[in-house]
Amino acid sequence: MSLIYVIMGVSGSGKTTVGKVLANQLGFPFLDADDFHPQANIDKMQAGKALNDKDRKPWLESLNQELKKHKDTGVVLACSALKASYRESLEEGIKVHWTHLAGDFELIQARMQLRSHFMPASLLQSQFDTLEPLESGLTLDIDSDVEFLVHMIRAKYETKGPAHWGIVGMGVMGQSLARNSVNAGIRTAVFNRATEGEELVIAKMLTKYPDPKLYGYTDWKEFTAKLSLPRKILLMVPAGKAIDAVLEELLPFLSPGDCIVDGGNSHFSDTQRRIQELIERDIEYLGMGVSGGEKGALEGPAMMPGGSKVAFNALQPILDKIAAKDPKGNPCVGYLGQGGCGHLVKTVHNGIEYAEMQLLAEVYSLLLASDIPRSEFGSIFNDWDQGEYSSYLLGLMPSIMNKKEGDAYLIDKILPMAGAKGTGAWTSITALENGQDMSISTAAVNARNHSQAIWHKFPQIQENHRKPSRGVKLELERILKGYQAARILNHLQGLQFIHTMGTISNWDLDLSEVTRIWTNGCILKSQLIELLTEKIAADFDHLNLWSYNCYIALFQDFKYTLNLGWQNDIHMPVFNAAWQYGLGVSSAESNANIIQAQRDFFGAHTYKRKDHHPSENFHTDWTKP
Ligand code: NAP
DSSP states (O other): OOOEEEEEOSTTSSHHHHHHHHHHHHTOOEEEGGGGOOHHHHHHHHTTOOOOHHHHHHHHHHHHHHHHHTTTTOEEEEOOOOSHHHHHHHTTTSOEEEEEEEOOHHHHHHHHHHTTOOOOHHHHHHHHHHOOOOSSSEEEESSSOHHHHHHHHHHHHHTTSOBSEEEEOOSHHHHHHHHHHHHTTOOEEEEOOOOTTOTHHHHHHHHHSOOTTEEEESOHHHHHHTBOSSOEEEEOSOTTHHHHHHHHHHGGGOOTTOEEEEOSOOOHHHHHHHHHHHHTTTOEEEEEEEESHHHHHHHOOEEEEEEOHHHHHHHHHHHHHHSOBOTTSOBSBOOOOSTTHHHHHHHHHHHHHHHHHHHHHHHHHHHHTBSSOGGGHHHHHHHHSSGGGOBHHHHHHHHHHHOEETTEEGGGGSOSOOOOOSHHHHHHHHHHHTTOOOHHHHHHHHHHHHHHHTGGGOHHHHHHTOOOOOOBOOOHHHHHHHHHHHHHHHHHHHHHHHHHHHHHTTOOOOHHHHHHHTTSSSTTOBHHHHHHHHHHHHOHHHHHHHHHHHHHHTHHHHHHHHHHHHHTTOOOHHHHHHHHHHHHHHOSOOSHHHHHHHHHHHHOOOBOOTTSOTTOOBOOOTTOO
């Protein structure tokens, strides 16, 4: 696909004006052919003598050389190029998009006179006489405004090529990703089903965001025909049945080697199943978590792909362009491993996110119980959002705290019933199914469930049992440290879980890529994630050691924060879960031996002994003294 545009025409046709606007829109340099004449030609023209074909030869050669320099990055050249032979010289060894700005003699002469550009009628006439029309390319009537002419040029040449990729599902995320992709210069075909009442989704989108690089379809055949091979198709439809329904409709139009990416929040086991099913049909399938919501999708999301490496390699140039950038400027996307690992990583990302959000909610409860005026809450969070503590979520809190409706704070008017789309629960369920401890994020899932299912059922208890605590003195610096201890344990628990799932599932999962991707474009973006990325890069044991050392250093402040909750009857389930997890990992004495004794007592489940090899099992008759 050529990136070289030449706008040709006689003097006064407007080729410089149109060329400059086109170059500006495409972000390409603009060249004026007149600037490339050798000195001998300049001298001849200044002496009022007409150039012959021999004079033009070195000029055309140097223009050709110049165009070649820009063939991979793009350029717009304004050049009279009146004869077919001149155009052949210009195009030698390269492909040019030709546009002829054509107009009749009287119009051009009148224009030149308007611009006080004097050219004898005979000279203009001789250009018209020399002019050989384009045999292929685009000829435009100059009797239109410049914007229209540029639009026509772009429509002709940019839409001519196949789309680099396609996106299915023009909902919140699909539309934003498509716009991001087009803004990054990627030709993007978009598809949305045309159910009754929804026929206009694509038409509305094309009207709202017109761009020659964006093509819309409601017909699978047309959509898939527009895509370059191997086809690369991103699905942005709801997880579950919708993905399977779309695959069923789409597959008949695909060819072996085509690549599909599921960018929704699919369950990783569904992704594993689809990978297997599609291998049979020679289709490469990638499961990719996309984070950052609507804004991230538009401005640069973090993306977590896993599955077919072939599909990832085919898509990487596109994904790199639309992704957020990490602190070193690298794209927040990278191949994580095989199978459904991309979707598992996104699921656990959300599980960690649930706990991070709930921790902030619990800090808010402490502030509410304190003697600190409400008007200062925003600035407290603002002060906290610095250096090693700063995070995307913490950065939201000042605005949330300060937002008012009239004289009242908006948060006081929001019903405290937290919604969820299910990925937090999936994290907990997957951990339980695989014998892992994700108690911190599970506490956050339960907190949301409690707020929805339980809280509103007990108004009398809430009214009669106790009044909320108020006026408590807080040492804010210590609470900040306690909050950081809980966050470190929350992240550590989630990363350990991902690591274990990678091992159990043989995904060959790259954990340092996981946290690197999370450094930008997602809700977990924070200084802590950047630090963890450095630690994991050393090795996973190093991360464990560092995290536990931090926890031990923050232990007393963590305890102080928990104590505030206990002493003032404040519901802090995630702080408590993190505290218990910390105690669990740092306690040399575990009480699980009592569980084993009970199991062996009533069920003869046997137990292992400290003083014997772990392969040996023992059973005791516990009724005998
Ligand atoms: P959305 O706004 O509800 O859009 C869903 C799109 O899928 C619509 O275009 C819809 O078409 C289409 N669709 C639904 N069922 C379909 C079916 N059976 N066949 C064909 N097309 C169907 O959803 P979204 O927020 O963009 O989310 C898309 C995916 O990204 C989900 O998996 C979601 O969990 C994930 N995600 C969302 C966010 C977020 O912040 N929104 C963030 C990260 C990930 P119609 O217009 O015809 O209904």
